[in-house]
Amino acid sequence: MPELKSIIEVELPSGDVTAVMRQRFGTGAGPRVAIVAGIRGDAPEGIRVAHAVMRFLEEHESQLGGTVDVYPCANPLAAHRSSRLWPFFDVDLNRLFPGRAGGHPPDRVAHALCEDVRGADQVLELRGARAAFREAPQALVRHRDAEAAARAAHTNVSVVWRRRPGPAAATTFAHQFPGSIVLEGGTGNRLTAGVGRDLADGVLNLLSTLGVVGEADLPFHWAGVRRPVEVEDEQVLRVRAGRGGLFLPRGEAWAELEAGALLGTVVDPVTGELREEVRTPADAHVLAIRELPVVFPGTMVARVVTR
């Protein structure tokens, strides 16, 4: 039976208590893998993937060659209201790591999560797509971490992005654990048919390559796992709206486009008249495309991966 444990309980002013839970699967031998979802409350896809993985691990617990700790929702109060930020304090939990034991509740949750995950041989963060976007399944790893990129290639995604750290990177969860892999995809604050299944298969396939799950136990054939392209920042281009208005997207995530192909149009929100045609600047795959139509000049409407 998996061990269910609360890693921290937060007392709310009303007297209620909210807890961050961990389910531990395994027999104790072999590597330990930590899988964390729901650091932001607007990423239900990651939580769904965690649930799917937990169901599999429970069914196969006696055959596991390692320990898997799953934290299906690190930010339960934000998930409760489907918001990115921890409510009341209005802070992004993914900007508070490694947290502080003596801080306010989000700080303490960040600290407790880091302390509990510390020592894991592989850390995996599950997200959904960023708000307002539809994204191809993708794995994010640190720019210089070729080993993590090689492992991430087994996660059934379209692309492995070796990303340089931005100004806020030091305070993110993934940054606290070298070798960590972040999986995301689907649609912001929504569940997307097929994507959750793909990412769950990717997690299980990664567990198989780590020796935690037997290949024969996988609910799919290894030959069906995607072989992703590996890219760096220079190959990932942001495409922005030049005008404000309503962006009407064309095309699907991971669509293959020729340079100059139409990504969408910006129209006047009052009259519907065309203001701008937004086109891909190079031969590329669509990594992310904006689904929430309201845009300002400069709003990113797509992210493309050059071929």
Added chain:
Amino acid sequence: MSVVFRIEAPYRGAYELHRLTFGTGAGPTVAIVAGMHGNELNGMHAVNLLAGALRVVRPRGTVHLFPLVNTFGADEARKRWPFDDHDINKAFPGDPDGTVVERIAHALLDHTDAEVCVDVHSGAPHVRELPQVRVPMSGEELALGRAMGLPVVWRRPGERLGGTGLLGAWRAAGRKALHVVAGRGITLDTGHSRTTADGLNRLLAHLGMGHSVGPPATVADVTRGEVDTHRADHGGFFVPEVRVGARVEPGHLLGYVQAPIGGDRLGEVRAKRSGVVMTVRAWPMVHAQELLVRVAGVEAG
């Protein structure tokens, strides 16, 4: 008044960043910014009070005032930029070709090219702050902060001033940067606004740009180690027994936490040293370990 940056908005009139400029031109240049967070009103009022004074007596040098940066947030009583819920004060140094908050940040940094820059904020909506200037532990910015004569001068290590805030961007650009906080978000406190405006006037006088407005009002000049931060031992309903600015002695009851249902007293908060109350929790529902009261240490007598 001039518009230094403009960007079209999908469903309403364009966003415009307004700047008021006063002065003779020859002499120092000072830039004062308020309303970066749309729910912080005391800074806006203080800067507008200063504008009223500068219309009467033209300062030597140049004073640029930005009374309200985040107009769209202010329309909705929100701290952040409403469209994407981003904090403009985390978008510096900004990007002229980036997202809308990055463009605003870039324009604001570009148009506050001054020797001395001041960013005026209110406290968060759930706390009330005695008007204070937060400055480095030493150097010219400390002298400038002290010259404002605000009730509290809080000397703090500068490790939190990097990153993506306006103060860090100013300092990275070689400008003297002061951080002023007064009152509480969401609410207007005319007394704190007047105190803050007086402090800004004293700063201009210190720089030889205007006339002083009376003696300084500083009651505490402290480092972090000289500030007692009282936190809640329990979640519950905090009832304060003091106001900001109150003088307290060791043992003074600062407030208590009670059960939100039934009112049983769960814990008391008492002063540990002689001092001045500089922060008081305003929204009573508190989590355990949240800030309730800060007392700035001041010698008794």
